[in-house]
Amino acid sequence: MNYKFKNVLIAIKYADELSLRVAKEIQSYLATLSVKAEILSNQVKGTSLPDKIKDKDLIVVAGGDGTILSVARKLGFPKIPFVGINLGRVGFMTEIELEEWQEGLLAVLRGEYVLSTRLGFEYELVERREKGWALNDLVLHRSGLARLLEIEVSFAGNFFRVRADGVIFSTPTGATAYNISAGGPVLHPDIPAFSLTWICPFLNKAYPLVLPAQSELEVRIVSSEALAMLTVDGQRGIEFSSEDTLRVRSKEGLFALLQKSKESYLGKLKEKGFYL
Numbered sequence: 143m144n145y146k147f148k149n150v151l152i153a154i155k156y157a158d159e160l161s162l163r164v165a166k167e168i169q170s171y172l173a174t175l176s177v178k179a180e181i182l183s184n185q186v187k188g189t190s191l192p193d194k195i196k197d198k199d200l201i202v203v204a205g206g207d208g209t210i211l212s213v214a215r216k217l218g219f220p221k222i223p224f225v226g227i228n229l230g231r232v233g234f235m236t237e238i239e240l241e242e243w244q245e246g247l248l249a250v251l252r253g254e255y256v257l258s259t260r261l262g263f264e265y266e267l268v269e270r271r272e273k274g275w276a277l278n279d280l281v282l283h284r285s286g287l288a289r290l291l292e293i294e295v296s297f298a299g300n301f302f303r304v305r306a307d308g309v310i311f312s313t314p315t316g317a318t319a320y321n322i323s324a325g326g327p328v329l330h331p332d333i334p335a336f337s338l339t340w341i342c343p344f345l346n347k348a349y350p351l352v353l354p355a356q357s358e359l360e361v362r363i364v365s366s367e368a369l370a371m372l373t374v375d376g377q378r379g380i381e382f383s384s385e386d387t388l389r390v391r392s393k394e395g396l397f398a399l400l401q402k403s404k405e406s407y408l409g410k411l412k413e414k415g416f417y418l
Contacts, residue, residue: 143175143252145175145177145251145252146250146251146252146253147177147199147200147250147251148177148178148199149177149178149179149197149198149199149200150172150177150178150179150180150198150199150200150201150202151179151180151182151194151195151198151200151201151202151222152165152168152169152179152180152181152182152202152203152204153181153182153183153184153201153202153203153204153205153209153213154181154182154183154184154203154204154205154209155184155204155205155206155209155229156183156184156185157185158205158229160229161204161205161209161229162181164204164227164229164240164243165181165204166181168202168204168227168243168247169181171244171247172247175248175251177251179202180194180198182194182213184205184209184212184213184216194217195217195220195222198222199222200222200223200225200250201213201217201220201222201223201224201225202224202225202226202227202247203224203225203226203227203236204227204229205226205227205229205230205236206226206228206229206230206231206232206233206236207226207230207232207233207234207235207236207319208230208376208377209226209229209230210224210226210235210236211235211277211278211375211376211377212377214277214397215275215277215375215377215378219262219275219277219396219397221398222398223257223398223399223400224397224398224399224400225237225238225246225247225250225255225399225400226238226399227239227240227243227246227247228240232414233414234318234319234410234414235315235399237255237399237400237401237402237406238250249402250400255400255401255402256400256401256402256403257398257399257400258331258332258398258399258400258401259394259395259397259398259399260277260313260314260315260331260395260396260397260398260399261313261314261315261331261334261336261355261392261393261394261395261396262275262276262277262313262315262392262393262396262397263275263276263277263279263280263311263313263336263390263391263392263393263396264390264391264392264393265280265374265388265389265390265391266388266389267372267380267386267387267388267389268360268386268387268388268389269385269386269387270386274374274378275393275396276313276316276374276375277313277315277316277375277396277397278312278313278315278316278319278375278376279310279311279312279313279316279319279320279321279375279376280310280311280372280373280374280388280390281308281309281310281311281320281341281372281373281376282308282309282361282363282370282371282372282373282382282388283307283308283309283341283370283371283373284307284308284368284369284370284371285369285370285371285381286369287369289368289369290305290306290307290344291305291306291307291308291363291365291368291370292304292305292363292364292365292368293305293306293308293309293361293362293363293364294361294362294363294364295309295338295359295360295361296359296360296361297353297357297358297359297360298357303364304340304343304346304348305343305344305345305346306340306341306342306343306344306346306348307341307342308340308341308342308370309338309339309340309341309361310324310326310337310338310339310340310341311336311337311338311359311390312326312329312336312337312339313329313336313392314329314330314331314332314333314335314336315331315397316375317329317337318411318414318416319376320376321337321339322416324339324340324341324342325339325350326339326350327339327350327352328411328416329352330407330408331407334354334355334392334394335352335353335354335355336352336353336355336357336392337350337351337352337353338350338351338353338359339351355392355394356392357391357392358389358390358391359388359389359390359391360387360388360389360390361387361388361389361390362384362386362387362388363382363383363384363386364384365384366383366384368383368384369383370382370383372388
């Protein structure tokens with residue numbers, strides 16, 4: 143049979159026996175279908191990583207949502223579709239359950255899944271001239287002593303200041319993570335928008351905001367003695383001070399994920415307990 147994908151990268155969670163075992167089973171199974179497959183440990187780092195995706199047309203991740211985020215980041219968010227086999231706890235980004243991986247992968251190879259392109263963030267630490275990307279969220283939060291931050295956010299010619307433990311900028315993909323725990327909104331991944339949610343605002347009716355994708359924000363900390371941290375997708379921490387300016391804008395099509403159908407997202411909300 144002429145399958146849609148012919149050269150697959152199987153990414154696994156580092157030092158996880160189940161992930162490695164499943165990856166080897168997938169590799170053997172794909173060989174019977176004359177589909178090439180290479181296994182990549184999520185531990186691998188360095189400039190050789192782009193070579194790992196050369197000629198690949200599909201990335202299969204055996205792990206959870208965190209493994210998908212980590213692999214996508216290390217590979218530089220390549221323009222190659224991802225599909226996840228859920229070995230984690232929540233598995234909101236993983237589309238195939240462990241017990242059905244063979245049937246699920248065969249459906250993928252046959253082209254029976256739909257492509258969901260996801261909006262991400264491009265962020266810039268202006269004074270440092272440092273840029274990066276995030277798929278889930280950017281969280282500016284206090285570190286060190288339990289003191290409130292006075293945070294200034296400006297966009298579209300307006301600005302406001304809020305004293306809080308922090309602020310979460312979330313994409314639709316990350317809306318069901320830290321954002322929803324802090325009282326933020328659920329955003330369908332097809333919506334070209336992102337959200338701003340405060341973490342424990344003090345004496346302030348600082349409600350969450352949903353902003354159009356074309357919005358560009360600038361964020362500063364007003365209090366000079368405050369200790370803060372910028373966390374990117376829950377996986378990278380950057381010290382942040384009153385001397386820094388964070389610029390945030392969306393980036394369309396940062397990531398591509400295969401899913402069963404456009405309706406599967408709503409079903410997953412119910413399945414994972416977000417709606418009864």
